[in-house]
Amino acid sequence: MLQTKLTALAVLISVSLLSGCGDSTTSIVEKDPIAVDDGDDHEDDHDHGHGDISTAGRLVISAKDSNLVSVYELTDGSLLDTFAVADIPSALAASPAKRYALAIQRTTDRVEFIDGGLFQEDHVDHFDDYQQDPALASFVLSDSRPTHITSTDSQTAVFFDGDAESGTPAAVAVITEADITIDSNSYPLLNYSIHMHGAAQARGEYLVSTVRDVDSATTLPDQVAVYHAHDDHFDQELVFDELCPGLHGSAQNEHFIGFGCTDGVLLIEQQAETFTASKLVNTDDFSEGMRIGTLVGAEHAEHFVGFAGSSMFAIHAHDAEMELVDWQAAEGAGLNGYGFADHGEKFVLLDNQGYLTILNYHGHEHEEEATEEPAFEFVAKVQLTTADVSTMPAGSRFELAISASDDKVYVLNPIDSSLLTVDVADGEVVATQQLNFMPHKLVWLGIAEPAAHDHDH
DSSP states (O other), X not given: OOEEOOOHHHHHHHHHHHHHOOSTTTOOOOOOOOOOOOOSOGGGGOOSSXXXXXSSOEEEEEETTSSEEEEEETTTOOEEEEEEOSSOOSEEEEOTTSOEEXXXXXXXXXXXXXXXXXXXXXXXXXXXXXXXXXXXXXXXXXXXXXEEEEEOSSOEEEEEOOBTTTTBOOXXXXXXXXXXXXXXXXXXXXXXXXXXXXXXXXXXXXEEEEEOOTTOSSSSOOEEEEEEEETTEEEEEEEOSSOOTTOOOEEEOSSEEEEEETTEEEEEEEETTEEEEEEEEOOTTOOTTOOOOEEEOOTTOSEEEEEETTEEEEEETTTTEEEEEOOOOOTTOOEEEEEEETTTTEEEEEETTSEEEEEEEOOOOOTTOSSOOOSEEEEEEEEOXXXXXXXXXXXXXXXXXXXXXXXXXXXXXXXXXXXXXXXXXTTEEEEEEEOSSOEXXXXXXXXXXXXXXXXOO
């Protein structure tokens, strides 16, 4: 139901849109691309340990008010290719292994996939890195209102909200890198009977996803259930009794899945095939009207990061602790982007005042350690622009992408259409690239941990 393929007509439309763009917001001056082998021999499409495969990765950047999406090589800043997707992307996200960019087109019920061209293959006793030209994949997801996208290193859950006016129910598709690559239609689907603005987290053969009462006056769910995959569908196994009113935002780490609620955070612990739920209530740091609406997690991070507006909370699920983090926000600062960086050693926050805040992540303090160290410690605040932020174009904002291969993060500045590279280890802007189109969204693609080629060929 969800997956469709590009028709010949759609391809012709895409080509005509790409060739027909000529205004200043979408035209791009192409630099010389890096050399890649386009031969038919699979073994010729990559290099084993000779330095030709990009370790910096690639950026996918969409143009504002346009269906054009471009792929840049980070090694030299060159433009590799530009693709026309069906409609203007509302967001960009990365696939599980960060080979593909998801071009999410929420209002037109579509998710398209752009192959960044950098990936690994498992050869049983070793991994090989591969590099090839970017391409628009034939794999497409099509259902009502794709909204929340969550990924682990092996699975992506796409939550389709559905639509009240048309009576279209919500759904969740759980896909892998292989599904995209082989253009599969056999991935499991969860089909709801009603619409909802929900959230889902994939956990191997399980899916932890939201439940909404059919009589609810809001589109937000208030419960969570565990579903088990059976071939192409999910069966519900357990609905937790603990309520999560106004549920919004979810994340997971190695042992826990968290959901934001108006009165706290619902925590689901997984031990093998057993799931248990508990509630961590809001602390005294919450004033009236504050609630956790966004959660961030990483597999090996012991803490979730919860956001209530611009207030940041460190949430330790195992010890049921929630602490306010002072990230030294400027007055009136709102958050545009955030996430773990530098292989989980740092946490970064991009605000709407044009600053990138860098925190060290120390993890959980153990009782035997002599000195108490906060989970998140302020390191630096990097000024990204001297421009008047009130001149930000309408409908635009600073946007963040985080590298999974090194200590760099990337920021789009629509005020002057620039791309900034920030070294979070040194806390400084190390490169600025001028774009000759108005950028909108971006996502990092690449090989998270380049393979060590210590085998013979």
